[in-house]
Amino acid sequence: MPTRAPKRDLLSIADLETDLPRVLRNAARLKAERRRRRGRSSLRGKTIALIFEKPSTRTRTSFEVAATDLGGHAVYLSSRDLQLGRGETIGDTARVLSRFVDAIVYRAFRHADEVELARTATVPVINALDDREHPCEIVGDLLTMSERWKGKFRGRTLAWVGDGNNVHHSLLLGAALVGLDLTSATPAAYRPDPSIVAQAKRFAERSGATLRFTEDPREAARNADAIYTDVWVSMGEEAEKEARERAFAGFQVNAALVELARPDAFVLHDLPAHRGQEITDEVLDGPRSAAWDQAENRLHSTKAILEELLG
Ligand code: CP
Ligand code: NVA
Numbered sequence: 001m002p003t004r005a006p007k008r009d010l011l012s013i014a015d016l017e018t019d020l021p022r023v024l025r026n027a028a029r030l031k032a033e034r035r036r037r038r039g040r041s042s043l044r045g046k047t048i049a050l051i052f053e054k055p056s057t058r059t060r061t062s063f064e065v066a067a068t069d070l071g072g073h074a075v076y077l078s079s080r081d082l083q084l085g086r087g088e089t090i091g092d093t094a095r096v097l098s099r100f101v102d103a104i105v106y107r108a109f110r111h112a113d114e115v116e117l118a119r120t121a122t123v124p125v126i127n128a129l130d131d132r133e134h135p136c137e138i139v140g141d142l143l144t145m146s147e148r149w150k151g152k153f154r155g156r157t158l159a160w161v162g163d164g165n166n167v168h169h170s171l172l173l174g175a176a177l178v179g180l181d182l183t184s185a186t187p188a189a190y191r192p193d194p195s196i197v198a199q200a201k202r203f204a205e206r207s208g209a210t211l212r213f214t215e216d217p218r219e220a221a222r223n224a225d226a227i228y229t230d231v232w233v234s235m236g237e238e239a240e241k242e243a244r245e246r247a248f249a250g251f252q253v254n255a256a257l258v259e260l261a262r263p264d265a266f267v268l269h270d271l272p273a274h275r276g277q278e279i280t281d282e283v284l285d286g287p288r289s290a291a292w293d294q295a296e297n298r299l300h301s302t303k304a305i306l307e308e309l310l311g
Helices: 017-035 058-069 090-098 111-120 135-148 166-178 194-207 217-221 238-247 291-310
Strands: 047-052 073-078 103-107 125-127 157-161 181-185 211-214 226-229 266-269
Touching: 017 135, 017 166, 017 291, 047 058, 058 073, 058 135, 058 291, 090 103, 090 111, 103 111, 103 291, 111 125, 125 135, 135 166, 135 226, 135 266, 135 291, 157 166, 157 217, 166 181, 166 194, 166 211, 181 217, 194 211, 211 217, 266 291
Parallel strands: 047 073, 047 103, 103 125, 157 181, 157 226, 181 211, 226 266
Antiparallel strands: none
């Protein structure tokens, strides 16, 4: 009997490690093919389950459209409608779904639940955002940056302005993997998790990326090639809203901050945006905004992720 290759999960962007450049190249090819209306059938006969504990516009739509475009099928399962919401365990859900589908995409509140699903599922599990990481977002974001920098990350500096959260964690690891310099400005109480920083530093030693940390958004933005921000209050943190809005008050990406960056710098936001908080209308709707390309690229990069793990 032929032995089956071990399943591959994508819980952290670090799980792609040296495969990340190949995934990005494939995402760019998939984008060009879609523009020429050329399809692939790499997921023919395959079904993916999408378990979402939180709302989603981009991630859910990316996976549903990606599965269809590649000849496969996606089943959306709100955690409210699953027996999971009535106390069936994650392990039992994983065991059962593994007999129906070829991969499980999971947006979870807790990273520990993501790990538990991956441990008990016998099919690949893809993290569609949890409280620790958002790896699928960063694959799309690196595609967006790569397009604007003609495929070269080395010598470019990205400024992060905002919360040292899930998106930032994956960005730190992703930048360190591809050799992109990153200066991260967060309030002292909202720095990234030290274990992620340590892992990113190990990757940066190999790639040559420089990672810097500051509490001053202006210092990060000065001479940056791009500025990236995210919401101040992430899904599940609503109880901290007032404290967070106070802490992040000086961390808005507005025209004055963007003015400090390089003349050709662009602005990234994973969306949804809270306009008037972490980013102004003027910047998000302005000529420097890359946010709409970034959103579109979620589709192409999601396809590349599915081909990498299921192909
Ligand atoms: N950026 C992102 O993941 O958006 P959604 O929450 O709409 O999926
Ligand atoms: N940090 C945000 C990202 C949303 C895509 C959140 O977790 O809500």
